[in-house]
Amino acid sequence: MVLVLLLLATTCRCAKVGAAEKPKIGITGFRVAGDLDPSLEDSLYDTLLTKVGDTGRAIVVDREEIGREAKDIKESRQATSEEEARSKAISRLGIERMCAGSLAKVGNRYYASVKVINLDLSVERVITSSTESEADLGTIISDLAIKVVLTRTELDYFERAEEAWAKAEAADTAQTYREYLEDFPESRRAPEAAARLERRTLPFKLEMVLIKGGAFTMGSKQAEVGREPDEGPASEVEVGDFYLGKYEVTFAQYDAFCEATGRKKPDDEGWGRGDRPAIRVTWNAAAEFCNWLSEMTKLDYRLPTEAEWEYACRAGTTTPFYWGESVEDAHEYANTVDQSAKREHPDWSAIPGDDGYAETAPVGTYKPNVWGLYDMHGNVWEWCADWYEAGYYVYGPGNNPQGPSEGTERVLRGGSWFNTLPYLRSASRQGFNPGYVSNGVGFRVALSP
Ligand SMILES: [Ca+2]
Ligand SMILES: [Ca+2]
Numbered sequence: 001m002v003l004v005l006l007l008l009a010t011t012c013r014c015a016k017v018g019a020a021e022k023p024k025i026g027i028t029g030f031r032v033a034g035d036l037d038p039s040l041e042d043s044l045y046d047t048l049l050t051k052v053g054d055t056g057r058a059i060v061v062d063r064e065e066i067g068r069e070a071k072d073i074k075e076s077r078q079a080t081s082e083e084e085a086r087s088k089a090i091s092r093l094g095i096e097r098m099c100a101g102s103l104a105k106v107g108n109r110y111y112a113s114v115k116v117i118n119l120d121l122s123v124e125r126v127i128t129s130s131t132e133s134e135a136d137l138g139t140i141i142s143d144l145a146i147k148v149v150l151t152r153t154e155l156d157y158f159e160r161a162e163e164a165w166a167k168a169e170a171a172d173t174a175q176t177y178r179e180y181l182e183d184f185p186e187s188r189r190a191p192e193a194a195a196r197l198e199r200r201t202l203p204f205k206l207e208m209v210l211i212k213g214g215a216f217t218m219g220s221k222q223a224e225v226g227r228e229p230d231e232g233p234a235s236e237v238e239v240g241d242f243y244l245g246k247y248e249v250t251f252a253q254y255d256a257f258c259e260a261t262g263r264k265k266p267d268d269e270g271w272g273r274g275d276r277p278a279i280r281v282t283w284n285a286a287a288e289f290c291n292w293l294s295e296m297t298k299l300d301y302r303l304p305t306e307a308e309w310e311y312a313c314r315a316g317t318t319t320p321f322y323w324g325e326s327v328e329d330a331h332e333y334a335n336t337v338d339q340s341a342k343r344e345h346p347d348w349s350a351i352p353g354d355d356g357y358a359e360t361a362p363v364g365t366y367k368p369n370v371w372g373l374y375d376m377h378g379n380v381w382e383w384c385a386d387w388y389e390a391g392y393y394v395y396g397p398g399n400n401p402q403g404p405s406e407g408t409e410r411v412l413r414g415g416s417w418f419n420t421l422p423y424l425r426s427a428s429r430q431g432f433n434p435g436y437v438s439n440g441v442g443f444r445v446a447l448s449p
Contacts, residue, residue, distance in 0.1 A: 022058055026066055026097070028098055028100045044101060044103060045101070047141045048141055048144070049062055055145055061095055066090060070082070097116055098117045099115060101144070109132050112128070112129055165187070172298050173200060174297060177200065180193045181194060209371060213239050216311050217237075218393065219233065228429070229390065237311070239305075241449050243447035243448075246368075247364050249444055251277070254289065275362040276363070277360055277363055279380060280439055282435050282436060283383045284435060303383055306413065306429070327421060337350045339354040340358045377415065383410060384411040390431070410432060
């Protein structure tokens with residue numbers, strides 16, 4: 001019998017070592033002030049007990065246990081006053097901190113607070129939260145319970161994390177959730193941040209180049225070879241900062257959009273999908289692709305304006321092409337009608353060089369402009385946001401022009417694999433019906449900063 005008791009005692013001591021790592025917190029009550037329903041005292045007290053216990057970070061000692069211990073002490077005459085008995089009980093029970101809640105109503109708002117008291121009766125912290133809805137009191141007390149059990153350092157981390165979470169949630173973008181996870185990987189919101197980051201992340205890589213705004217001359221000089229009347233008068237135009245796709249939108253990207261939205265995928269003419277530019281995309285579909293990106297990411301994706309497109313294509317140049325005006329060099333910079341195309345279409349007028357592709361080429365095959373943009377000349381025509389108007393430059397487009405306010409055709413820029421060089425020039429413009437479908441027409445996206 002003695003042996004059994006001894007064994008039990010040993011077992012208990014072992015169990016206590018593990019448990020001792022968690023602080024013991026005594027919870028003494030929950031007071032409600034003023035004319036609030038007094039029965040709230042017991043229910044809020046029970047809630048606080050449960051919520052502190054639920055954190056799994058403390059051992060909760062309730063007021064009954066403290067009362068029983070104090071009564072024992074008093075009855076065995078180890079204390080002369082209630083106060084002394086209680087103080088000894090707290091010490092004997094191994095309690096490290098005491099806490100008590102209170103609730104008041106001011107106007108329409110409930111103010112709940114929990115005071116945490118050290119054994120020397122100094123106030124360790126007072127945590128307060130408020131709500132207008134009585135139904136939210138449970139949630140509020142749950143939050144207060146967490147703050148009761150945290151150490152000072154943990155509480156500081158918790159509060160900074162909560163503040164950062166409020167900001168991340170308000171912005172609701174992949175970027176803000178990514179930053180939140182970097183700063184607060186251990187926080188209670190981290191799993192939710194990770195889930196939201198995934199939801200806001202596109203199912204493909206979309207490389208965007210920051211284009212710093214500035215002024216440029218939009219349109220072409222009178223003497224430029226291949227110039228059309230709609231390219232003049234050349235006008236001083238300013239654009240702000242924006243991002244532009246490094247490449248034309250590829251089939252891989254466009255197909256993902258089609259799959260996500262239940263849209264029919266455009267025909268690739270048997271040339272291949274993947275990193276080839278999406279073709280046979282109408283202006284309307286291109287605009288819907290941008291809206292889909294915006295919904296997914298909560299960022300402002302859109303088609304570039306005609307002015308932004310030409311500014312980005314020129315990249316500071318005033319020559320017909322961003323590589324200058326050499327016809328001999330064209331095949332290194334652009335997919336146009338070259339000797340490859342001529343072999344398939346012997347009657348086409350082609351440049352002397354061979355760019356390697358009779359039809360579309362994978363995006364990024366040719367040399368970029370100095371701002372790092374690929375295929376602005378050739379490969380596929382690119383839809384711009386604006387309505388097309390041949391005489392638009394006569395008005396003097398000015399600052400960040402958005403194009404005519406109405407029209408029947410949308411702007412296409414940059415020429416394609418089936419066009420001769422003059423159509424590929426930085427200033428060359430075309431207008432087509434927004435429902436136009438062609439195996440030489442695609443697009444790239446812009447993003448407002
Ligand atoms: Ca070609
Ligand atoms: Ca292009």
